[in-house]
Amino acid sequence: MYKIAIVDKMHEDGISLLKNNPKFKCEVIEDLTKENLISKLPNFDGMTLRRGKIDAEILEKCKNLKVISRHGVGFDNVDIKFLKKNNIKLLVTATTTSVSPSEHIMFMILNILKGKDFFDQSVRKGKFETVMHMQHNTFELSNKKILIIGFGRIGKKLIKRCLGFDMQVYAYDPYVEKKVIESFGGIKIEDFLQGIKEADVISLSVPLTEETRNMITIDKMKMMKKNAIIVNTSRGGVVNEKDLNEALNKKIIFGAGLDVFEKEPPDSNNPLLTNERVTLSPHAATFTQECLSEMSKETAQNLINFFEGKLSEDSVVKI
Ligand SMILES: NC(=O)c1ccc[n+]([C@@H]2O[C@H](COP(=O)([O-])OP(=O)(O)OC[C@H]3O[C@@H](n4cnc5c(N)ncnc54)[C@H](O)[C@@H]3O)[C@@H](O)[C@H]2O)c1
Numbered sequence: 409m410y411k412i413a414i415v416d417k418m419h420e421d422g423i424s425l426l427k428n429n430p431k432f433k434c435e436v437i438e439d440l441t442k443e444n445l446i447s448k449l450p451n452f453d454g455m456t457l458r459r460g461k462i463d464a465e466i467l468e469k470c471k472n473l474k475v476i477s478r479h480g481v482g483f484d485n486v487d488i489k490f491l492k493k494n495n496i497k498l499l500v501t502a503t504t505t506s507v508s509p510s511e512h513i514m515f516m517i518l519n520i521l522k523g524k525d526f527f528d529q530s531v532r533k534g535k536f537e538t539v540m541h542m543q544h545n546t547f548e549l550s551n552k553k554i555l556i557i558g559f560g561r562i563g564k565k566l567i568k569r570c571l572g573f574d575m576q577v578y579a580y581d582p583y584v585e586k587k588v589i590e591s592f593g594g595i596k597i598e599d600f601l602q603g604i605k606e607a608d609v610i611s612l613s614v615p616l617t618e619e620t621r622n623m624i625t626i627d628k629m630k631m632m633k634k635n636a637i638i639v640n641t642s643r644g645g646v647v648n649e650k651d652l653n654e655a656l657n658k659k660i661i662f663g664a665g666l667d668v669f670e671k672e673p674p675d676s677n678n679p680l681l682t683n684e685r686v687t688l689s690p691h692a693a694t695f696t697q698e699c700l701s702e703m704s705k706e707t708a709q710n711l712i713n714f715f716e717g718k719l720s721e722d723s724v725v726k727i
Contacts, residue, residue, distance in 0.1 A: 409430075409431060409432065409433050410431060410453040410454060410715055411432075411433050411435075411452045411453050411472075412426055412432050412435075412452060412454050412455065412456070413434075413435055413448070413449055413452040413454075413456070414426070414434055414435065414437065414455070415437050415440070415445070415449075415455050415456060415458065415460050415462070416437070416438065416440060416456075416458035416459045416460050416479070417438055417458075418456065418458055418479050418700075418704040418707060419700045419701045419703070419705075420704075421701045421704050421705050422456075422479075422701075422703075422704025422705045422707050422708035422709075423436065423704070425705060425708040425709060426712070429712060431712075431715065431716075432712075432715075435448075435452075437449075440459060440461075442461070442463075442465075442466065445460065445462070446465070446466050446469060449466060449470050449473075450469045450471065450472075451470075451471075451472060452470065452472065453472050453473065453715075454474060454477065454711050454714070454715070455473065455475075455477070456476075456477045456707045456708065456711065457476055457477070457479065457485070457486065458478075458479040459485070462485065462487065463487050464487045464489075464490045467487060467491070467494070467496070468490075474496060474497065475496065475497045475498075475499065475711060475714045475715075476496065476497070476499070477499040477707050477708075477710045477711045478498065478499060478500045478501065478707070479501060479703055480501060480505055480694070480703065481500045481501060481502065481505045481506075481561065482615060482642075483498060483500065483615075483725060484616045484643060486498065488725075488727045497719075497724060498724070498725040498727060499707075499711070499714065499719070499724060499725070500710075500723060500725055501702075501706040501707055501710070501723075502561065502706075502722045502723050503706060504699065504702035504703045504705075505561070505562075505694060505699070506561040506562045506564070506565045507565055507698075507699065508693060508694050508695075508699035509562045509641055509693040509694060510562050510565035510566040511569070511696075512641055512689070513562075513566055513569075513611050513613075513639055513641055513665075513693075514566075514569050514573075516639045516665030516687050516689075517549065517554075517609055517611070517637070517665070519687045520639075520663040520665055520687055521546060521547040521548075521549060521552075521637065521663075522546050522547075523544055523545075523546040525684075525687070527539070530542075545635070545662070547608075547635070549570075549573040549574070549575055550573060550574040550575070551574060551575070551576065552575050552576070552608040552609060553575070553576045553577075553607050553608050553609070554570050554576070554578065554607065554609040554610075554611060555579070555580060555597065555603045555604060555606075555611070556570075556578070556579045556580070556594070556611055557579075557580045557611065557612045557613065557614055557623070558581055558612060558613040558614035558642065559579040559580075559581035559584045559588070559592075559594070559613075560581070560584075560613060560614075562613040563579060563581065563613045564592060566611065566613065567579070567592045571593050576595075577593065577594040577595065578594065578595050578597045578603055578606070579594045579595070579596055579597060580597040580600055580603050584596075601628075601631060604624075604628055604631055604632055605633075607632070607633070607636060608633060608635065608636055608637070609636070609637050609639065610632070610636065610637070610638045611640075611641070612638075612639070612640045612642045612647065613641065613642050614642050614646060615642070615643070616642070616643035616644075616645055616646060621645050621646065622645065622648050623646050623647070624638060624640075624646065624647040624648065624652075625648045625651050626651035626654060626655060626660075629651060629655040629660050632660070632661050633661075634659070634661070635661075635662045636662060637661065637662050637663045637664060637665070638661065638664045638665075639664070639665040640664070640668060641665075641667040641693045642668060644666075644668045644671070644672065645670045647664075647666075649678070649680060652664055652666075652686075653679045656686060657683070657685075662685070663686065663687070664685065664686045664687070665686070665687040665688075665689075666689075667688075667691055667692060667693045668691055672691055673690070706723075710723045
């Protein structure tokens with residue numbers, strides 16, 4: 409029997425897949441403090457991982473650990489160097505974690521460009537009649553240029569939704585061939601700076617790496633159109649938060665949507681929390697009923713497949 413730690417509660421649908429399988433004995437670990445993880449995690453053969461940071465000091469103690477199955481696709485909360493050195497497999501939910509995030513990006517784009525918060529508040533505050541005389545810009549998506557930065561699983565779902573709104577889609581991803589982007593109806597951007605200069609909407613769907621950290625800073629925002637918007641649902645730190653706040657306050661760009669933050673949860677004095685030009689959500693791009701259930705099942709199934717020797721290559725992170 410394999411001992412499995414379910415690190416951070418996930419949807420019951422996935423937990424029952426493991427609990428109902430006689431090959432596994434599971435324990436849910438909800439206290440994600442380092443002290444608790446260090447004391448609880450040794451002796452498990454495998455773990456699922458949603459939130460919670462698994463660093464080398466914790467992994468050092470997990471002498472039986474063979475596999476980590478991430479509930480999600482990002483893996484910046486795991487020490488991958490340690491995993492590689494110790495031949496511990498890292499799995500991700502490659503098939504279930506892109507529809508909801510791509511819809512969430514559309515929700516943010518629409519929220520900002522259609523002035524949802526402004527109109528909503530106008531009605532609630534009795535300004536139904538006067539709102540037409542007030543200065544508030546809203547925009548059509550049709551014919552606007554979107555630059556999708558990172559043309560992976562989410563980027564490929566997002567492009568279809570953007571084309572449905574008659575947007576012109578440009579994609580910047582040095583690791584994806586031009587013909588692949590074109591086969592989805594997009595145009596490959598080779599020159600990053602040219603791409604951000606021309607875009608009306610910039611959406612980021614890249615992993616957080618040394619290369620992507622601070623990919624968008626104030627110098628880049630100054631090159632963007634005055635009415636450009638930035639949507640970051642990838643990871644905090646890809647867009648520099650301090651610079652973003654400054655660019656919004658100085659009206660260098662029109663607006664932004666953030667699902668992710670440099671520190672999560674963000675500090676209560678983070679100025680972006682009171683900036684009216686930014687639409688916020690709490691790292692919730694996958695928080696639909698469908699996605700949470702499916703991701704949980706895929707997380708569990710990936711572990712089962714690993715121990716049964718039936719793993720699909722798509723689920724394995726090449727580290
Ligand atoms: N907010 C959320 O809840 C949520 C949900 C899912 C994923 N995410 C984040 O979104 C990211 C993307 O998810 P995905 O499933 O599309 O991942 P993916 O691995 O399928 O695609 C990422 C793409 O980024 C590209 N890329 C890497 N470095 C780049 C760079 N320097 N410039 C441009 N492109 C680069 C890769 O070539 C790849 O095509 C994840 O890494 C994760 O951090 C967030």
